[in-house]
Amino acid sequence: xxxxxxxxxxxxxxxxxxAGGEVQQQVDKGLIPGGAQLHLTPSCGGAEFDQLPPExxxxxxxxxxxxxxxxxxGGESPYFREFVSGYHxxxxxxxxxxxxxxxxxxxxxxxxxxxxIEMRDGTWAPVGWGQCEIELKAEGWGxxxxxxxxxxxxxxxxxxxxxxxxxxxCASGMPPEDREVRAVVEEDEREVSIxxxxxxxxxxxxxxxNPAFPxxxxxxxxxxxxxxxDASIYPPEPVSS
Numbered sequence: 001x002x003x004x005x006x007x008x009x010x011x012x013x014x015x016x017x018x019a020g021g022e023v024q025q026q027v028d029k030g031l032i033p034g035g036a037q038l039h040l041t042p043s044c045g046g047a048e049f050d051q052l053p054p055e056x057x058x059x060x061x062x063x064x065x066x067x068x069x070x071x072x073x074g075g076e077s078p079y080f081r082e083f084v085s086g087y088h089x090x091x092x093x094x095x096x097x098x099x100x101x102x103x104x105x106x107x108x109x110x111x112x113x114x115x116x117i118e119m120r121d122g123t124w125a126p127v128g129w130g131q132c133e134i135e136l137k138a139e140g141w142g143x144x145x146x147x148x149x150x151x152x153x154x155x156x157x158x159x160x161x162x163x164x165x166x167x168x169x170c171a172s173g174m175p176p177e178d179r180e181v182r183a184v185v186e187e188d189e190r191e192v193s194i195x196x197x198x199x200x201x202x203x204x205x206x207x208x209x210n211p212a213f214p215x216x217x218x219x220x221x222x223x224x225x226x227x228x229x230d231a232s233i234y235p236p237e238p239v240s241s
Contacts, residue, residue: 038138040184040195042234045114045132047092047103052234054103054134059090062102064124068117072125080126087113100124134234141182141197142169143232148239149214156224161217163239167198170207183217186231192219193231 042049049055065084070077087104094100097119104113115129135143144165148154152162167176179199186193194217229236 038141038182038184038197040136040138042134042136044103044112044134045130046101046116046128047114047132048101049092049103049134052134054105056088056090056103056105059092059103062089062091062100067124069120069123069125072120072127080129083113083129084115086110089115099127136195136232136234138184138197140200142167142200144168144181144196144198145232146194146196146215146230146239147212148228154223154240157222159219159222161192161194161219161223161228163194163196163215163217164212165196165198165215166212167210169198169200170205171201171210172206173208173210174201175211175213177213181215183215185217185219187220187226189226191227191229192223193229193236195230195232 042052042054044054065081070080073080084104086108087106089102089104092101092103099116099118102115102117104115106112112132112134113130114132116127117124118127119125137143144167146163146165149162149164154161165181176198179201181199182197184195184197196215196217227238228240230239
């Protein structure tokens with residue numbers, strides 16, 4: 001899969017019109033002249049990486065939890081200790097003596113986690129933690145997960161895929177009808193990897209679940225039996241066999 005083989009993180013988006021609205025695509029692996037560039041960054045919670053899968057051998061391990069001031073978390077201290085004990089931790093970003101962002105890999109293969117710590121009054125203290133999925137994101141955009149539209153069968157000769165996408169960020173239960181939606185596409189002879197990006201809502205929004213909305217993704221070649229992947233998460237999730 002392209003996300004495993006390489007992560008260039010810079011994709012060119014080609015803007016085109018179609019019945020499903022404005023579609024943006026990246027054809028093959030070439031940069032399209034005049035296209036708008038986006039940087040896709042792998043992240044898990046607040047932890048960010050420069051490659052996939054995350055190469056923890058290049059990161060600094062962190063195990064100094066006894067030095068943290070847990071008075072900041074109050075009655076959650078026992079739960080915090082149990083939480084961090086289940087992961088191997090690594091520093092992904094830091095500003096010396098001010099803050100650090102940590103990434104956790106489960107000791108039993110059960111997933112990933114993030115942890116932020118800050119220097120407060122001369123001691124390090126937790127400021128946010130939890131489990132997370134590895135996602136590909138672009139600054140200033142939100143992600144959408146997608147499935148194939150069950151009402152539209154895949155035509156091997158087609159160069160368009162119709163999907164039903166669901167925005168992840170809070171949007172007051174409204175589809176992005178007045179906001180931009182973009183698709184970043186990477187193709188090879190076996191697979192089509194797609195990341196769907198959504199322009200965020202302006203101002204506040206309630207978190208009440210979002211409806212699926214139809215969207216058409218343009219490809220650079222016919223589908224021709226290739227497997228289709230939702231590449232907004234890692235490992236990418238197949239949406240077709």
